[in-house]
Amino acid sequence: MIKKSGIITICGRPNVGKSTLTNAFVGEKVAIVTNKPQTTRNRICGIKNRGESQFVFVDTPGLHKARTRLGDYMVNVVKESVADVDAVLLLVEPIPNVGEPEGQLIARIKALGCPAVLAINKADTVPQKDRLLEVIQVYSQEHDFDAVVPISAKTGQGVEELLEGLSQYTLPPSYPSDFGAKVFKIARDGTDRLTYVKITGGSLKVRTLLREEKVNQIRVYSGAKYQTIDEAPAGTVCALTGLTGTRPGDVFGVEPPAAGPELEPVLNYQLLLPEGTDPHTALQKLRQLSEEDPQLHILWNERLQQIHVRLMGQVQLEVLRRLIARRFGLEVDFGAGGILYKETIAAPVEGVGHFEPLRHYAEVHLLL
Secondary structure, eight states, X not given: OOOEEEEEEEEOSTTSSHHHHHHHHHTSOOSOOOSSTTOOOSOEEEEEEETTEEEEEEEOOOOOOOOSHHHHHHHHHHHHHHSSSSEEEEEEOSOSSOOHHHHHHHHHHHHHTOOEEEEEOOGGGOOOHHHHHHHHHHHHHHOOOSEEEXXXXXXXXXXXXXXXXXXXXXXXXXXXXXXXXXXEEEEEXXXXXXXXXXXXXXXXXXXXXXXXXEOOEEEEEETTEEEEESEEETTOEEEEESOOSOOTTOEEETOOOOOOOSOOXXXXXXXXXXXXXXXXXXXXXXXXXXXXXXXXXXXEETTTTEEEEEESOHHHHXXXXXXXXXXXXXXXXXXXXXXXXXXXXXXXXEEEEXXXXXXXXXXXXXXX
């Protein structure tokens, strides 16, 4: 039985191995792994049950210098992920230099005063152990980490020892007696729609009504395997079946309402289906993705009889195309993107401005 839990955020620069380490912890692929940086856009949670402890791993995008609005969003996700967790796991490469991304994350860790562990990844690529000692010394001068562990997320070297060290951050927390829960993820296991929640107060029993829908099962996952329980006490992270209308960010009971999304999609694309594909059947499938990712909007244009998607740009399009092919076997394409304007000018209007420094005069007339 799970008696202790902890939320650990894994952060670092792009392509340092955060997703690979999350998958190594959990024992299967739960996060995107690729040589292309910035492919993790969501706070994907991997859950690992180990004895009486439950670890919830938050895998973030790499912290980089943002050059686009999507980049701004991803950088904000990293910074938010360092807050409101039980511990931070900073993942770095075996280089005896603290770069700008690592410096920013260390500054964030210091500002929040949260426990932090340093993991030096790709240690198997360093033949000279003196170099690892040099890396440890450089980072120890920047921050007093609770522990420093050389690992290889790819081969598994040091991963079990790192997990054992992180168990100190799984503690029996204190929660209110009244029921509360927060939805943080929608997923699917075969034909079952799963609503992942954290119980933030009281407890939740099977067959409880939540917004007029009955909870059919309460599942506690560890990797791909799960066990069903009749009651989930406060602090449990579990998956519920039977709920069809939930979305990430929804709350139940005494849990206060969550803040809305910080960034809305700015581009609209027509989704082009393979010839002969029924658009209404495809739309039903595609809306599953919209439920799982609140930043992705799948819409039906009744007048044009077209499916449209709203997202942030080219990177998200590439990921979405591959996801649709893997999940539904559909090789889709996209039309030319259009900008989503927040306001539309209903009639012509003229704006006038003038500037008068040191007896000079300039005037501008702008016709919209």
